[in-house]
Amino acid sequence: MVVESVYIFNGHKFLDYIEVDKIKKDINGKFKVSEDIQKMNFPDYYSSLLVKFPNKKKEIGEIFFENIFYSHLKNVFIGEILGHLNLEIESFKKSVKELIKDINFKDTIPINLQKYMNEDGFYLMDALNISVPNTKFIAGYDFKEKDGRVVNARFLFVEVVPKRESGQVYYIAGVEIDFEKNLALTMVKNVNGLQKENSKTDTTIHQIHNTVQQKLFHKLGITLKKPVVTKDREGMFNFCRMLDGKLLEDIRLDLDSRIDIAVKDSVKNLNHALFNKTESLTNPDKNDLGKKIKALLLSYYIDYKITPNDLVKKAKSDKLVGYPTRINFTSSKLSRGSTQSANSKSPVSASDMFHSLYFNFEQALGLDTWSISWFTDYKFNNPKDTDVIQTTIYSTKNHFRVVFLPDRPLEKEIIHYVIRTIHSNR
Numbered sequence: 001m002v003v004e005s006v007y008i009f010n011g012h013k014f015l016d017y018i019e020v021d022k023i024k025k026d027i028n029g030k031f032k033v034s035e036d037i038q039k040m041n042f043p044d045y046y047s048s049l050l051v052k053f054p055n056k057k058k059e060i061g062e063i064f065f066e067n068i069f070y071s072h073l074k075n076v077f078i079g080e081i082l083g084h085l086n087l088e089i090e091s092f093k094k095s096v097k098e099l100i101k102d103i104n105f106k107d108t109i110p111i112n113l114q115k116y117m118n119e120d121g122f123y124l125m126d127a128l129n130i131s132v133p134n135t136k137f138i139a140g141y142d143f144k145e146k147d148g149r150v151v152n153a154r155f156l157f158v159e160v161v162p163k164r165e166s167g168q169v170y171y172i173a174g175v176e177i178d179f180e181k182n183l184a185l186t187m188v189k190n191v192n193g194l195q196k197e198n199s200k201t202d203t204t205i206h207q208i209h210n211t212v213q214q215k216l217f218h219k220l221g222i223t224l225k226k227p228v229v230t231k232d233r234e235g236m237f238n239f240c241r242m243l244d245g246k247l248l249e250d251i252r253l254d255l256d257s258r259i260d261i262a263v264k265d266s267v268k269n270l271n272h273a274l275f276n277k278t279e280s281l282t283n284p285d286k287n288d289l290g291k292k293i294k295a296l297l298l299s300y301y302i303d304y305k306i307t308p309n310d311l312v313k314k315a316k317s318d319k320l321v322g323y324p325t326r327i328n329f330t331s332s333k334l335s336r337g338s339t340q341s342a343n344s345k346s347p348v349s350a351s352d353m354f355h356s357l358y359f360n361f362e363q364a365l366g367l368d369t370w371s372i373s374w375f376t377d378y379k380f381n382n383p384k385d386t387d388v389i390q391t392t393i394y395s396t397k398n399h400f401r402v403v404f405l406p407d408r409p410l411e412k413e414i415i416h417y418v419i420r421t422i423h424s425n426r
Contacts, residue, residue, distance in 0.1 A: 007050045009043040010129040013170040014068055014139075017189065019409040023067040027060065046126060061123030065140045068125060068156060069174040071409035073187035075205045076402045078423060079224035081182040087149045093119035096153075099219045100138060108132040125156070131168045133197040135160040136215065153177045157212055159202055164193040171202060173212050177222065183423065184224060186212050209399070232395040232426050233366025239425035240324050240370055241362070244349055247315050247323060248298070255301055256294065263290050263297075292359045299355030308346035312386050315347065319380050321421055323347040325390060326371035327354070329364040337361060344373045344390035344405070368395050371405075378417050391418060400426070 020042045027033060027049065037048045049060055085095045097119040104117045108130060116122050121142040128139055140156040155175040163169045171194060174187040186209050194203035202208040217224065267290050271281050281289065302311075315323045325348050326340035337360050339353040348354045354361075373388035390405040402422060404410055 007047045009047045009126055011046075011064075011126040012043065012129065013168075014064075014125045014172075015042060016169065016191075017072050017172060018064075018067045019071055022071065022409050023063060026063050026067065030059065030063070031056065050126075058123065061126065061140070062142070064125055065123045065142070065154075065156060066412060067409075068140075068172065069154065069176075069187070070412040070415055072189045073172065073174045074404035074410065075188045075190065076404070076415070076419060077186040077188075077209050078400050078402065078419060079184040079186070081177070081179070081184055081222060082225045083221070083223040084177075084179060085221040087151075087179055089145050089148060089150060092143070092150045092153075095220055096141070096143075099216065100141075102219060103215060104137045106135070106137075108135040109137055128158075130158075130160050133160050133162055133168060134200055136211070149179075151178070151180050153179075155216060157208075157216060159208065159211070161201055161203060162195045162197055163191070164195060166193070169194075171208055173208050175212055175216055181420075181423075183419070184217065184222065185419065206399075227395070227397065227400050229395055229397045230366065232400055233368055235426040236367040236370060236393060236395060237329065237364050239422075240327060240367055240372070243315075243320055243322070243324055243372070246318060246320055247311065247347065248349055251302070251306070252298060255298055259294065259297055263293050266293060288359065291362075295355045295358040298358075299352050302350060302355075303352065306350075308341070308350040311347045311350055312345060312388075316375060316377075316380075316386050317383060320375075321378065322372050322374040322388060323349070324370060324372050326369075326392070327361065327367060328369040329361060329367050337364075340371065344388055347373075366395075367393075369393065374414070374418055376414055378414070389414065389418075391422075393422060 023042075024033075024038060024045065028038065031049070031053060033049070037045060037052070040048060046060075046064070050057055053060065085092060100117050100119065105114055109128075113124060113127055116124060117138070123140045123142075125139050128137070130137065136157070136159045138155050139158045141154065143150050143153040145151060154177075157173045157175055159171045160168050161171045169191070171191060172189065174185075176185045176187070178184075188205040188208055190205060195201075196203060202211050213224070267286050270289070271286065275281070312323065325344060325346065327348060328336075328338040330336050337357045339348060339351060339357055341348045341351050369392065371390060371392040373390045375385070376387045376389055377385040389410070392403045392405060394401045394403070402419065404415070404418075
């Protein structure tokens with residue numbers, strides 16, 4: 001008599017963090033999955049996969065791990081590594097072994113699963129169904145090595161938290177540490193309705209980010225640099241201004257060649273109209289007034305001649321990474337300015353308010369908050385592909401954070417591309 005293998009899927013609490021169609025597509029790209037299995041609900045689908053491909057448990061687990069990690073954990077805290085543990089493989093694994101023992105080995109974690117939680121790496125999201133509030137554990141972990149040293153490590157940190165009308169749910173932080181680029185990413189999803197069990201319960205992205213720093217980074221001997229907020233905001237301003245400058249450079253030059261003389265005459269006439277013979281604008285103020293008039297004329301020109309879609313196509317043809325959609329800045333005179341476009345498909349340079357503020361924006365000290373739409377075709381393989389994802393960047397004295405705004409699930413490659421580009425401009 002042949003006894004069929006049976007597998008029970010227990011990772012139901014992780015399903016809030018994935019898109020089933022996407023993970024099925026990712027798995028189907030590596031394994032030949034029959035149509036009848038493909039149509040199953042996810043728990044049955046996953047169980048059937050492990051029965052059908054018993055030797056591929058690690059590969060299937062990694063796809064599940066990455067779909068949790070990169071689909072909806074869209075608040076990304078970017079930390080710069082100041083110091084770290086010994087990265088020689090055996091030394092690194094020894095430190096991780098102690099970390100796992102400290103976090104995972106407790107009464108609320110089934111002892112039969114603890115034996116699989118080892119320093120060589122594991123993916124146990126399908127097996128863990130923990131319901132005791134405040135339980136914190138690592139559900140998955142892996143690392144990459146090169147020339148005998150660890151270059152990248154990923155941890156899926158989970159906390160069990162009560163949620164209104166939903167019982168206990170998982171609050172998750174994906175932690176990716178890139179030792180080559182000295183970057184530590186903590187990725188969290190906004191989850192509404194989380195409730196405090198006690199003072200130790202994390203219910204906000206900032207709280208779980210702090211817990212990760214204390215329980216994971218600190219235990220691993222990883223220290224992060226404190227953000228230099230003035231430098232970060234100045235870097236973001238320069239990056240934003242560069243994108244705007246390249247997008248509108250030829251339009252500004254063309255318009256300037258046609259209106260320069262008329263604007264200078266207008267400034268002269270306005271000066272005479274405003275003041276008597278013994279008073280006058282200073283030359284710097286005349287220049288400033290001329291720049292403000294040109295900025296307003298550019299606004300009218302774009303409004304009448306160029307659609308937001310034209311600007312998006314131009315940004316793509318100019319091979320820009322994307323275009324700003326919202327700015328929030330402090331000028332050199334300590335005044336604040338803020339404006340935004342209608343949506344992710346409309347550059348902020350298409351809005352009247354942006355050009356009204358442009359003179360102040362040019363003299364800004366930095367951007368504390370701004371948004372940018374990124375072309376998903378960042379390798380520029382298809383000139384007609386103008387699909388974008390929008391992000392908002394927050395710079396404070398305590399952290400530097402990038403928030404991915406699309407509702408759709410993301411991909412690891414676009415997340416890494418965006419983070420690398422932003423960080424290189426800090």
